[in-house]
Amino acid sequence: MQIRIATILALLIGLLAGGNTASADQYELTFSNGSSWRGDDGALVDVVYNEQGIEQSMTGVIKKIDGRPGFQIVFIRGQIAGREATKGIFAPDIVSMKAAGDAKDSVATAKTPVTKPADADRKRPGGQPSKPAVTTTGEDGYLKSSKPGVFFMPWEGPVGIEARHDEIKAIIEEADKYGPGQIIVLQINSPGGLVIEGDKIHETLKDVKKRHRVVAWVKEAISAAAFASLHCDEIYFMQVGAMGSAVMFAGQTAISGDELNAWLEKFSEVAEIGGRDPIIARCMVTRTAMASYDKDSETGKVTIYPDMRGEFDISDDKNVLTLNVDNAMDCGYADGVANTTDELAVLLDLPEWHEVNDSGRKIHERWQRNVKQCRERIPRLNAEMQRNPEKAITLLKELLGWYNRCYPVLVYEMGLPPDPDPLRRQIEELRRQRARQRN
Amino acid sequence: MSLKKSISMAGIAIAGFAVSLPGVANASDNRVPVVYVVPMSGQMGTDIHPSIYDKVIEDALKVNPDVIVYQLKSADIDNNFYLAGNDDRREFGMAKIGEYRDLARALHQKLDARQVMWVEDSVGLGSLLALSWPEMYMSDGARLWGLARVSMMAAGWSDPDVASKMLNAWVGMGNGFLQLGGHPLEIGWAMMRPEYALSASFKGRKVTWTNDTAGQWVVDSNDERVANFSASLAEDMGLSEGTVENLDDLMFLLGYREYDEVESGKDMVKKYVEDWRRTFDRCKSWYADAQQKLGWASGDDAIRYLGAAKTDLEKILRACKQYPAVAARWQQDYGMSILQLELQIEGIKDQIGDMRRGNRGSGRRGGNSGRGGGGGRGL
Numbered sequence: 073m074q075i076r077i078a079t080i081l082a083l084l085i086g087l088l089a090g091g092n093t094a095s096a097d098q099y100e101l102t103f104s105n106g107s108s109w110r111g112d113d114g115a116l117v118d119v120v121y122n123e124q125g126i127e128q129s130m131t132g133v134i135k136k137i138d139g140r141p142g143f144q145i146v147f148i149r150g151q152i153a154g155r156e157a158t159k160g161i162f163a164p165d166i167v168s169m170k171a172a173g174d175a176k177d178s179v180a181t182a183k184t185p186v187t188k189p190a191d192a193d194r195k196r197p198g199g200q201p202s203k204p205a206v207t208t209t210g211e212d213g214y215l216k217s218s219k220p221g222v223f224f225m226p227w228e229g230p231v232g233i234e235a236r237h238d239e240i241k242a243i244i245e246e247a248d249k250y251g252p253g254q255i256i257v258l259q260i261n262s263p264g265g266l267v268i269e270g271d272k273i274h275e276t277l278k279d280v281k282k283r284h285r286v287v288a289w290v291k292e293a294i295s296a297a298a299f300a301s302l303h304c305d306e307i308y309f310m311q312v313g314a315m316g317s318a319v320m321f322a323g324q325t326a327i328s329g330d331e332l333n334a335w336l337e338k339f340s341e342v343a344e345i346g347g348r349d350p351i352i353a354r355c356m357v358t359r360t361a362m363a364s365y366d367k368d369s370e371t372g373k374v375t376i377y378p379d380m381r382g383e384f385d386i387s388d389d390k391n392v393l394t395l396n397v398d399n400a401m402d403c404g405y406a407d408g409v410a411n412t413t414d415e416l417a418v419l420l421d422l423p424e425w426h427e428v429n430d431s432g433r434k435i436h437e438r439w440q441r442n443v444k445q446c447r448e449r450i451p452r453l454n455a456e457m458q459r460n461p462e463k464a465i466t467l468l469k470e471l472l473g474w475y476n477r478c479y480p481v482l483v484y485e486m487g488l489p490p491d492p493d494p495l496r497r498q499i500e501e502l503r504r505q506r507a508r509q510r511n
Numbered sequence: 512m513s514l515k516k517s518i519s520m521a522g523i524a525i526a527g528f529a530v531s532l533p534g535v536a537n538a539s540d541n542r543v544p545v546v547y548v549v550p551m552s553g554q555m556g557t558d559i560h561p562s563i564y565d566k567v568i569e570d571a572l573k574v575n576p577d578v579i580v581y582q583l584k585s586a587d588i589d590n591n592f593y594l595a596g597n598d599d600r601r602e603f604g605m606a607k608i609g610e611y612r613d614l615a616r617a618l619h620q621k622l623d624a625r626q627v628m629w630v631e632d633s634v635g636l637g638s639l640l641a642l643s644w645p646e647m648y649m650s651d652g653a654r655l656w657g658l659a660r661v662s663m664m665a666a667g668w669s670d671p672d673v674a675s676k677m678l679n680a681w682v683g684m685g686n687g688f689l690q691l692g693g694h695p696l697e698i699g700w701a702m703m704r705p706e707y708a709l710s711a712s713f714k715g716r717k718v719t720w721t722n723d724t725a726g727q728w729v730v731d732s733n734d735e736r737v738a739n740f741s742a743s744l745a746e747d748m749g750l751s752e753g754t755v756e757n758l759d760d761l762m763f764l765l766g767y768r769e770y771d772e773v774e775s776g777k778d779m780v781k782k783y784v785e786d787w788r789r790t791f792d793r794c795k796s797w798y799a800d801a802q803q804k805l806g807w808a809s810g811d812d813a814i815r816y817l818g819a820a821k822t823d824l825e826k827i828l829r830a831c832k833q834y835p836a837v838a839a840r841w842q843q844d845y846g847m848s849i850l851q852l853e854l855q856i857e858g859i860k861d862q863i864g865d866m867r868r869g870n871r872g873s874g875r876r877g878g879n880s881g882r883g884g885g886g887g888r889g890l
Contacts, residue, residue, distance in 0.1 A: 261609075263680070292609070292687075294680045312612050312687035319676035326672035359675045392675040394683030397690045412620060448850060455854045459861050 099137045101144065101163055108209045109169040113137075116172040119148060122165045130159065131172050137163075171206065205426060214251030217428045222255040222287075222420065223247045224413075225432030231265025231296035233480045234443055237272035239435050240300075244280045246431045252283040254428075255420060258304070260288050264295025266484060267320060274338070277303035278345060289416060290315050290406075294394070298356055302342045306407045308419055309397045313406075316356040316394035332358060348405055349376045355387035356394070363387050365403050374404045446478035450486060465506075468499050545771045546762060547576035547624070550780045552584040555636045556607070557836035559585055561614040563783040567776050568621050574773050578765060579626045580758070581618075581644065585637035586654070608661075608684055611636065615643040615691055628692075629761055630742075630751075635660050638702070639688040647692075648761055649742035649751045656739040658702040661685040678704070695720050698750070701731055701738035709738045711748055718749050787834040794830050794837060797823040798845065805859075814866050821859045828852045 102108040111117070113134055120129045132150020135158055144163040149156065205219040225243045227235045240258070247254040277300065280286060288301035289308050293315040301307055301315055309315070320327045320335050327335060339357045340350030354361040364382030366375045380388060386403055387393040400406035410416035417425035427433075450471070457467050474482055475492045482488045549567055551559045571579060618626070628644035634657035641647060641655055649655065665677035686699040697720040701709035710726025712719045724732045730748065731738035745751035755761040762770050801823035808816035831838035831849050842848055847855075 291612075292684060294683070295676070310616070311691045312616060313690075314680070314683035314687050316683060317676045317680035319672045321670065321673045321676070324668065324673065325670045326676075359672045390675070392672065392679045394679040396683060396686045396696055398696050411616070451850055451854065452857070455857065459858060 099134075101137070101146070101166070101169070103163070103166050103168065108215075110207050110215070111171075117148065117169050118172045119146070119161065119169045120167040121161050122167060132159070205428070207429075210251075212251060215249050217250065217426075219424075219426045220422050221426035221428040222257045222422070223429075223432050224257045224259065224427045226259045226261070226436045227297075227300075228259075228261040228436070229440070229443075230485075231262055231273075231300070232269035233265060233485055234440060235260075235262045235265065235297065235300075236439065236480065237269055237276060239439055240273060241276055242435045243432045244276065244284070246429070246435075247284055250428065254284045255287060255422075256280070256284050257287045257289055257416070257420075258300075259291065260293045260297050260301055261291040262293065262297035264297055264318070266296065266480075270296045270299050273300050274303070274342065281305060281345070287420065289410065295319070299339065299342060302339070302346050302348065302353060304346055306420075307346070307400075307405065308408045308410050308416060309400055309406045311397055311409055311411050313400070313409075314394050314396055315400065315405075317392050318356040319358065319392055326358075336361075351376045351378045352386055352393065352395075352403060352405060354378075356392065359392050360389045361387070362389050363393070367402070374402075376403065442478050443481055446474055446481045447485075450474065450482065465499055465502050468495055468502070471495060472499070543769055543771050544577040544767050545574065545773055546578045546580055546758070546767075547571050547574050547773050547776055548580045548582055548758065549618075549776045550582045550584070551637070551640065552582070552780070553784060555585055555611070555640075557787070557839060558784045559637065559640075560783075560836050561610045562835050563780055564614055564618070567779055568617060570775050570779060571622055571624075574775065576624050576773060578762075578767070578770075579618075579622055579624045580761065581626070581628045581640075582631060583628060583633050583637055583641050584631040586632050586634035586657075608636070608639070608664075608681075611640060612684070612687060615640060615688060619643075619691065625765075627761070627765065629755065630655060633657070639685055642694055642698075643688045643692045645693040647745075647751050648753050648755050648764065649745055651742055651754050651756060653742045654739065655741075655745055655750075658685065658699075659705060659737040661703040662705070662737075694750070697722050698738070703737060705737050706734045707738075708732050708734065716749075787836040790830045790834055791837045791840050794827045794841065797826050801827075814863055817859055817863050817866075821856055821863070824852060824856050824859070828856065 099112070100108060100110045109117075111134065113136060115134045116131070117134060118129065118131050122128075130148065130150050132148040135147040135149050137144050137146050145160045146163055146166065146169075147158055147160050149158045151157075203219070205217050205221065208216050208218070210216045223243055223246055225239065227239065229235050243256060243258075247256050273296075277286060281303070285306070286304045287306045287308065288304040289310070290301055290313040291310045292313070293301040295318045298315045298318045307315070318339065320332075326332075336354050336357050339353050343350045343353035351361075352363045355363045362379050363386035364377050364380045365384050365386060366377075366382045367373070367384065368375075375382070376386075384402065386399060395405055397406065397409055401409065408419040410419050413425040417423075453467050453471055453474075457464060460467075472492055472495050475495075483490050549564070549571070553559060626644055626646070628641055628647040630641045630647060630649045630653050632650070632653045633641045633655055636657075638655050638658050639661070661681050662678055664681045665674065668674035668677055682700065682703045685703050686696050689696065689699040697709065700722055701707045707722045708724050709730040710721055710724050710732075711728045711730065712721070712726040713728075719726070728748065730740075730744070740748070740750060742751060742754050746754055753764045755764060758772065801820040804816040804820035804823065808814075808820065827841070828849065831841055831852065838849055841852075
């Protein structure tokens with residue numbers, strides 16, 4: 073009996089803890105006058121709302137927000153008629169909502185609701201907590217952060233499997249909500265990967281550079297990851313950083329002839345898009361390309377040659393190029409060295425490191441978690457299939473589901489067929505067999 | 512535990528020099544400096560594993576020492592008297608370069624104190640760690656060898672362009688460690704790639720390294736072997752700041768005539784190494800027991816023996832999850848990953864379930880899955 077009670081208690085505690093976790097959710101509300109509010113459960117807010125035609129106000133803590141967009145109910149706990157109570161306010165009735173007691177920082181009009189600081193806000197280097205940022209909606213309809221900051225996203229693992237185009241696209245979409253001119257920082261740590269992913273990345277990065285400032289912060293950018301990095305407006309290295317070795321190959325063999333020429337052209341184009349000399353980029357693509365440079369000792373101007381005539385060697389005709397901090401900085405391929413976000417903030421000309429929100433980290437974590445689950449689940453599915461053939465239909469349906477959830481791991485890493493149709497047919501066939509057996 | 516130490520008489524006799532040396536600790540500061548020693552001893556990938564150093568960092572942050580000394584003693588590829596009981600060739604090549612890169616970065620970034628690398632001996636990937644710190648001292652007779660291992664990681668590609676891609680990718684990652692330590696790329700190329708020569712030219716205190724034999728001092732002219740450094744060569748070339756016999760020597764050269772040594776880091780690492788190795792030995796015997804019990808699992812006692820075997824395997828699983836070093840060795844010696852262990856356990860559970868439902872001898876088996884080869888073109 074004691075054990076049962078303990079179990080029930082543990083479950084209840086788990087449920088309560090689960091309730092707290094939910095409080096980390098961030099909400100976005102748009103009000104009838106065009107203003108909006110973004111924030112989390114637990115935010116202390118001043119809210120003005122209409123009730124039976126009368127404008128009322130209250131201050132309280134957001135307990136939760138329920139309902140579908142446009143029809144949400146905001147539950148706020150605060151003082152109502154002299155006592156502590158929770159009030160549900162229909163979102164369309166809200167005139168304005170802003171962080172409590174922060175009228176100066178929030179603009180006084182209905183256009184300027186405020187939020188809690190983003191989770192990603194960090195302390196200043198000296199350990200002093202930085203002033204919280206507020207997000208408002210501007211007259212142009214874009215969100216505005218009160219502090220200059222970045223959209224930061226780690227981009228890690230094999231390209232096309234863990235480091236994908238989809239996540240880059242997602243962080244761009246987040247930055248787009250704030251209008252043009254945002255800073256997107258991709259923290260790159262990847263050994264390279266699939267060419268097909270490189271093509272998609274190329275199109276997206278080429279396009280986004282027209283409206284945002286895109287920054288690569290390189291720990292490891294090998295092969296396809298070097299290709300992605302070269303698109304960026306700025307490339308900063310960590311002291312341990314390495315970038316290059318972008319030979320394209322199939323099976324055991326490097327591409328050659330027209331295919332290689334096309335790849336060299338594309339790589340050169342990408343380097344130029346990023347404002348860098350294509351001669352050095354070509355050395356990352358093929359062993360026989362060469363690069364050296366002279367550097368004016370007074371002006372620091374670098375002149376790059378496609379052979380070894382320069383005073384400083386970059387790459388001879390026996391090696392594919394991988395740059396490290398020293399040579400990347402000296403020849404001007406890297407714009408700076410930053411080992412920490414605070415150091416990076418200085419290089420980006422920001423007063424301090426501030427992430428406008430943590431969506432990039434969440435986007436990254438979500439996909440990484442998905443990949444991890446897939447890697448763990450698929451071998452189990454396989455084993456279960458062998459142990460319990462009678463469950464084959466259910467298990468195959470789950471496998472089909474994984475095609476939607478985590479296609480790259482299934483196809484490129486585990487070697488499953490790219491087209492799941494045979495799987496669908498197999499399920500149908502099994503159903504027919506079962507039906508025949510029942511009859 | 513804290514030990515207060517004073518430099519020996521010989522040290523005191525010449526300590527007068529210390530105060531006049533540039534960059535030496537100020538003697539007028541009455542507080543005895545605290546040194547925190549972090550051992551990095553044994554095999555890379557198992558004994559020297561990032562998992563324990565996360566805890567060491569936490570501890571060092573609490574201690575807040577003036578000096579942190581990394582005491583490196585790792586020679587992967589030959590016999591060393593101090594590794595006599597421990598020099599297990601099955602543990603070679605288990606180190607993951609990215610994990611060590613993150614470890615070196617974390618130690619640099621999270622700990623504020625002056626950091627010093629003391630190489631007692633290093634052959635293999637440990638030398639990358641050694642070169643990750645600008646201030647390095649070596650023991651008499653110590654080696655800074657074995658970075659040919661890095662280029663060996665890229666072996667096996669016949670196409671010259673692909674081979675060069677792999678080689679330069681690995682060497683580039685290896686050179687990241689040297690750059691963290693403020694060492695020039697030329698040293699890394701020569702230490703990782705046999706065909707690169709190495710020489711140095713001196714202008715005052717400034718040393719210029721080149722990958723040829725044109726310098727004043729030729730370190731390596733052999734195009735079939737990588738450059739290696741003995742303690743004396745490293746000191747002559749300015750790569751090592753000095754040669755020391757023990758911590759007293761080192762602290763003296765660092766300018767401290769007396770110091771307090773906090774040994775909690777040493778104790779943590781020692782305990783970790785003892786624990787994971789003892790646990791791994793237990794795993795071997797649990798596995799032997801499990802195999803025996805699985806062999807006995809038939810007839811009326813089948814469920815009992817299957818259950819007992821499952822319990823043994825679960826102990827191994829817990830050990831693998833607790834100690835990445837155990838998991839790595841388990842994979843190496845028994846060819847089983849954590850996932851494969853879990854699948855085997857689940858298979859046994861199913862078998863027991865079947866038997867309990869009276870479905871004995873149904874012939875079901877736990878299956879392990881392998882990974883198929885990936886498709887697509889690599890970049």
